[in-house]
Amino acid sequence: SLSLSVQNGSDRAADVEGDAEETPLVGKACELPAVVASTEEKCVLEETLHVARSGHGTVTRVHDNPSYGSNSADFSTDLSTRGLRLQLVRGVVTSAVFLLSFIDHLMVCTGVLYHSGLECITHLRARGLSLTPGGIAHQGQGPRAKVVILGGSFSGLRAQRELSRRFDVTVVDIKDYFEYTPGVLRLFTQPENLGNLVSPLPTARSNLVVGEATSVTPTHLKVRLCQRGRPASLIDGACSQKLPSSEDDTVMLPYDYLLLGCGAGYPCAPIKPTSSESTLTCRQDTWTAAATTLRTAADVMVVGGGLVGVELAGEIAEAYPSKRTTVVTSGGALCSALPPRVGVAVRKWLAKHGVNVRFHSPVELVEASKGLVRLCSGETITSSVVYDCRGNGTSKAASLLDASSLDSRGNVIVDETLQVIRPLLYSSGSGIECPRTNGLASGGGQIFAMGDAMVMPSCTDLKLGHTAELNADVVAENVHHLESENEPISAALESEVPMRRHAASLGKYPDAAVGAPIAPRVFCVSLGETYGILVFNGIVIEGLLPAIV
Ligand SMILES: Cc1cc2nc3c(=O)[nH]c(=O)nc-3n(C[C@H](O)[C@H](O)[C@H](O)COP(=O)(O)OP(=O)(O)OC[C@H]3O[C@@H](n4cnc5c(N)ncnc54)[C@H](O)[C@@H]3O)c2cc1C
Structure with a gap:
């Protein structure tokens, strides 16, 4: 000036x-x-x-x-004096801008490293390895308390890692592998990459039961086995009790703590594996078929302009630039749950790659098998293939619990300690003996829910893999605390047992996980192989670097 x-x-x-x-x-x-x-x-x-x-x-x-x-x-x-002053002011401003931008980049890098670290640990854990010991070791004299974890994915595997040294942990999943959901959209165009996105579920420090949970009693999880030929030792290790021969493919798993990390459904097949894809071979067949359907389609319609919809459109546009691809979305912006800059960048990228976006077109009905979409306006639009990417469906735990534990969308309601609220359970009718109880008022085991399977009314976090893991941290901590109150221990060990806390002072989400009232928002939108948008709280960076990350 x-x-x-x-x-x-x-x-x-x-x-x-x-x-x-x-x-x-x-x-x-x-x-x-x-x-x-x-x-x-x-x-x-x-x-x-x-x-x-x-x-x-x-x-x-x-x-x-x-x-x-x-x-x-x-x-x-006095031009020389004023020129000097101008230079000084410029210097100060430039330094300030440089400093701010440095701090900005530092925060982004920290976020990226943090997120990558978490994912790295997930992969290691999925392979039965660990960077650090899995929580507190068992210190009591009696048998170890039983923890049954439903779901071997982000939340379930995190909890397995944190609890398996101290507890008798059993992981239940419909399949014997972990599949990295954030990466699966590329399998629509490159199904041969499945091997890079999966790893076997761990069996070294915990039991694995491959089967579909069908109901929950106050003391047991009922599971229909998916792989009957599985080594009996794995199932026996879970201390299951076989039901009478009419249900000989069903086991009852007793629990002191039941952790529901079974996620939610997704309307667009085959994004979430089903019980008929319990082995990797079956899953590979599914992805190969899905890729063939897309390759031979004349045109494509993606319903939903959120994170998944735009990423899928991006994969298709990059792999098949000449295929007519349309995204149908209800609002006037893409990725509206994210900072506006993300939506603008996505819109620009899609336009550049020839993807047509139809805004303000709320959808009433999608019949993907018929390639048909009916808009709320009454208009019907068709396409060779339709992908319904309108967000998560109902919690996979919805069919296991009483309706009083669910919200109107079928998600399991939890309190801030991530315990299921009002778990009125179906009666087992199996006459099976109860396992050791925790001395809880209900006389049954304690039930927690985490990740996509649950909803915590006071929390507005996006449903992400990273959030699911933070949920699991809090659940694991609370299970440790509850057990410390119950575990019979010798006087000699008394001083070594971690701080005993009353149930009323259990850790609350997200504070117990991140030490703050809100969890950091870290995620990446990938559009094709060479362009990405990284968001760390309010900071947004675009380009090749986020794509590599
Ligand atoms: C296409 C797509 C892209 C995504 N991209 C990202 C991203 O880039 N970054 C990010 O952070 N998040 C992303 N997400 C969200 C992320 O994948 C989920 O938030 C995360 O997977 C939730 O983890 P979870 O452990 O709660 O459940 P899930 O990952 O859904 O796992 C649930 C597990 O439970 C098992 N299961 C379910 N029901 C039963 C049953 N009855 N019996 C036995 N086993 C059962 C399932 O087989 C599964 O293994 C994406 C989601 C989708 C759909």
Whole structure:
């Protein structure tokens, strides 16, 4: 910023300063003030204005003032001093901008490293390895308490890792492998990549039962086995009790703590595996078939302009640039749950890659098998293939619990400690003996829910893999605390047992996981193989780097 001082003899008039206003020079014509009299004075002022213009600065414009006659005005400028001041100001501003941008990048990098670290651990854990010991070891004298974890994915595997040293842990899943859901959209175009996105479920420190949970009693989880030929030792390890021969493919797993990490359904097949894909071979067949359907389709419609819809459209547009691809969305923006800049960038990328986006088109019905979509307006649109990406469906735990534990969308309601609220369970009717109880009022085991399977009314977190893992951290911590209250221990071990806490002071989400009232928002939107948008809280960066991340 430059200012001109106006001199009237020796008197620097305060009036002039009072009348002065800051006028941006960039892109504006700047008239010399009428008070400028002589040619020499004009030259000085012209020069000053030139400096200000070239420096994108502002200059103080002096209003006409009748008290200063045109001949009495006397301007002088000390260009060298002002130039120095300008440089100093520039230097300070540049340093400040550099510092801010450095902090900004540092935060992004920290977020990226944190997220990558979590995912790395997930992969290691899925392979039965671990970077750190899995929580507190068993210290009691009696048998270890039984923890049954339903779901071997982000939340379930995190809990398995944290609890398996101390508890008798059994993981139940419909399949014997972990599949990395955030990466599966590329399998629509590159099904041969499945091997890079999966790993076997762990069996080293916990039991694995491959089967579909069908109901929950206050003391047992009922599971229909998916792989009858599985080694009996794995199932026996879970201390299951076989039911009578009419149900010989069913086992009852007793629990002291039941952790529901079974996720939610997704309307677009085959994004979530089903019980008929319990082995990797079956799953590979499914993805190969899905890729063939897409490859041979004349045109494609993706319903839903959220994270999954736009990523799928991106994969298709990049792999099949000549295929007519349309995204149908109800609102006027894409990825509306994310910062607006993300939606704008996604829109630009899709437009550049020839994807047509149909905004303001709320959908009433999708019949993917018929390639048909009916809009709320009554209009029906068709396409060779339709992918329904309108978000998560009902919690997979909905059919296991009483309706009083569910919200209107079928999600399991939990309190801040992630315990299921009002778990009125179906009676087993099996006459099976109860396992050791926790001395809880209900007389049964304790039930928690985490990840996509549950809803915590006071929480607005996006349903993400990383959030599911944070949920599991809190659940594991609370299971440890509850067990510390119940575990019979010798006097010698008393001092070594971790701090005993009353149930009323159990850890709450997210504070117990991240030490703050809100969890960090870290996620990446991938559009094809070379473009991504990374979001860390309010910070958004786009381009190749996020795509690599
Ligand atoms: C296409 C897509 C892309 C995504 N991209 C990202 C992303 O980039 N980043 C991100 O952080 N998040 C992403 N998400 C969200 C993320 O995948 C989920 O939030 C996360 O998987 C939830 O983990 P979870 O452990 O709660 O449940 P899930 O991952 O859904 O796992 C549930 C497990 O339970 C098993 N199961 C379910 N029912 C039963 C039953 N009755 N009996 C036995 N086993 C059962 C299932 O087989 C499964 O293994 C994406 C989701 C989708 C659908």
